[in-house]
Amino acid sequence: MKTMKKDAVSPVIGVILMLTITVILAAVFYLWVIGFIGGGVKETPTVKLIQAKSGNQYNITVTQVSRICSVDDVNFFVLNKEGEAVRSGYVSDIYGYAEGNVSFMDVNKDEKLSVNDYFIIKGEYATSEYTFRLTYSLTGNIMGEIKLS
Numbered sequence: 001m002k003t004m005k006k007d008a009v010s011p012v013i014g015v016i017l018m019l020t021i022t023v024i025l026a027a028v029f030y031l032w033v034i035g036f037i038g039g040g041v042k043e044t045p046t047v048k049l050i051q052a053k054s055g056n057q058y059n060i061t062v063t064q065v066s067r068i069c070s071v072d073d074v075n076f077f078v079l080n081k082e083g084e085a086v087r088s089g090y091v092s093d094i095y096g097y098a099e100g101n102v103s104f105m106d107v108n109k110d111e112k113l114s115v116n117d118y119f120i121i122k123g124e125y126a127t128s129e130y131t132f133r134l135t136y137s138l139t140g141n142i143m144g145e146i147k148l149s
Contacts, residue, residue, distance in 0.1 A: 044136040045069050047113065047144035051132075057122040058148055060132055068112045069136070071095055071104065074143065077133040078102060078125050087125060090137070094119075101125050121148070 009017075048064040071091040078087040087102055091113065094104045101123040107116045113134075121132060126148070133145035 042138065043067075044139045044141035045143055047134060049132070049134075049144050049146040051146055051148060053126075053148075056126050057120060058126050058132075059118050059120055060146060061118040062113060062115055065113060065115055068114045071106070071111050071113055073137050074113050075135045075137050076102065076104075076119070077135065078121065079131040079133060081129055083131075086130070091134075 045065060045067040047062050047066070049060050050063050052059045052061070074091040076088060076091055076094070077085045080086050091104050092111075094100065094102050095106060095111070097103050101121065102125065103120040105118050105120065106112075107118070108114055119132065121130075128147075128149050131145055131147045134143040135141060136143050
């Protein structure tokens with residue numbers, strides 16, 4: 001009696017199926033891990049600012065924040081009439097620094113940009129020729145700005 005040899009799947013098709021299953025499992029695992037650690041750039045928070053002038057100094061107060069964020073993730077800019085930055089940096093660089101022309105005062109002392117925190121602009125930048133702007137460093141988008149007046 002003659003026996004027939006039957007293969008269920010060719011070796012090439014088997015390897016392709018194993019690779020496909022491995023890639024799919026790796027993608028699912030990646031998405032699962034990213035869900036736990038929070039990956040990707042988030043939406044830019046927005047802020048509303050008001051100003052008060054006292055002598056040769058402006059106090060710019062945060063009155064509303066769509067989402068509280070770290071001062072390490074926020075950039076500030078003082079812009080001239082042409083829209084060029086004459087002073088800029090991370091808010092964390094001017095945190096509580098009252099010696100310079102631009103300072104940030106964290107009312108809650110939580111190192112986050114939140115309601116009632118305020119910026120002090122004085123000296124050469126305390127004129128109506130300038131605009132104060134905040135941007136979110138993770139997206140590069142404008143969070144809020146106010147023209148000094």
